[in-house]
Amino acid sequence: MTKKQWFKQLKRELGALSASDRNxxxxxxxxLYNEKRESGLTEEAVLGSFGAPQEAxxxxxxxxxxxxxxxxxxxxxASFLAILFLFLCIGxxxxxxxxxxAITAGALVVSGAAIFLAGIADGVWFCILLFRDTxxxxxxxxxxxxxxxxxxxLMIPLFAVCTKWxxxxxxxxxxxxxxxxxxxxxx
Amino acid sequence: xxxxxxxGLLDVCVLSVLRDGESYGxxxxxxxxxxxxxxxxxxxxILKRLESAAYVTTHGKAINxxxxxxxxxxxxxxxxxxxxxxxxxxxxRIYNFIFRGEQK
Numbered sequence: 645m646t647k648k649q650w651f652k653q654l655k656r657e658l659g660a661l662s663a664s665d666r667n668x669x670x671x672x673x674x675x676l677y678n679e680k681r682e683s684g685l686t687e688e689a690v691l692g693s694f695g696a697p698q699e700a701x702x703x704x705x706x707x708x709x710x711x712x713x714x715x716x717x718x719x720x721x722a723s724f725l726a727i728l729f730l731f732l733c734i735g736x737x738x739x740x741x742x743x744x745x746a747i748t749a750g751a752l753v754v755s756g757a758a759i760f761l762a763g764i765a766d767g768v769w770f771c772i773l774l775f776r777d778t779x780x781x782x783x784x785x786x787x788x789x790x791x792x793x794x795x796x797x798l799m800i801p802l803f804a805v806c807t808k809w810x811x812x813x814x815x816x817x818x819x820x821x822x823x824x825x826x827x828x829x830x831x
Numbered sequence: 832x833x834x835x836x837x838x839g840l841l842d843v844c845v846l847s848v849l850r851d852g853e854s855y856g857x858x859x860x861x862x863x864x865x866x867x868x869x870x871x872x873x874x875x876x877i878l879k880r881l882e883s884a885a886y887v888t889t890h891g892k893a894i895n896x897x898x899x900x901x902x903x904x905x906x907x908x909x910x911x912x913x914x915x916x917x918x919x920x921x922x923x924r925i926y927n928f929i930f931r932g933e934q935k
Contacts, residue, residue, distance in 0.1 A: 669875065669902075671898075672856060672871075672875055672900070673871065674855050674858055675855070675856055675897070675898070675899060675900060676860075676871055678897055679855075679857035679899075680857065682895075683857075686869070693870075693871075694871055695870070695872065699872065700871065700872040701872075702872075703870075703872035703873055703876065704872060704875055704876055706880070707876035707880075723868070770886070772921070
């Protein structure tokens, strides 16, 4: 376990305390950690002397009659079902909408590419026509083709970002629900 | 040793270390450890208890670019040590009484 992991775990174990109390304890351990390191102990040795973060938290919380996070009662069946119900009724619809939006944005990226290619093709085709005969309408067509290509090009990055964003949101909400269900996070 | 008894003893041990001058977490543990078992996680509640009972005051000092928290004994803390010594004298009489009973 690294120092960072140890402190992160301790912070979690002290979840029942107020933020200011928790920070004070983390500061206390941080100060001792630095003193011990300066006295020549390795990171591992210092953390070893502190013991497990669960143990450290237990001593402190016992003083205030608060249970440590790891010793807290496991999530009851009722609250598990409540969260599951919430997930099914709210989580899944939100996820589906997000996912649909992601697919739509993805499709728009593809159509952007298609418009771009079509625009280029249009431009090239009328360039060839321009050499055969030169009415103004042909010239206008080249303009339309290039404008189309430009629009298509603009759509690609715009909707690519949208797709990425929607997929990231999907992933986040799935992870959050997972944590809620396994009880690693409370509402 | 009885937990409650040890708790009371530890409080006074920390106070008597501070009687020699203000000190900080790491040094308090080092000074107390030869006499009674103490660890980082046992010291913290003691210091909090002593602070809330106004036996000690705290202040931060910057040492090597870090903040070190110092604990200083108050008049009330000194009185607590004295009170403890009086308690021990009384305890000694009771102890002798119990010990004699055992000898008979």
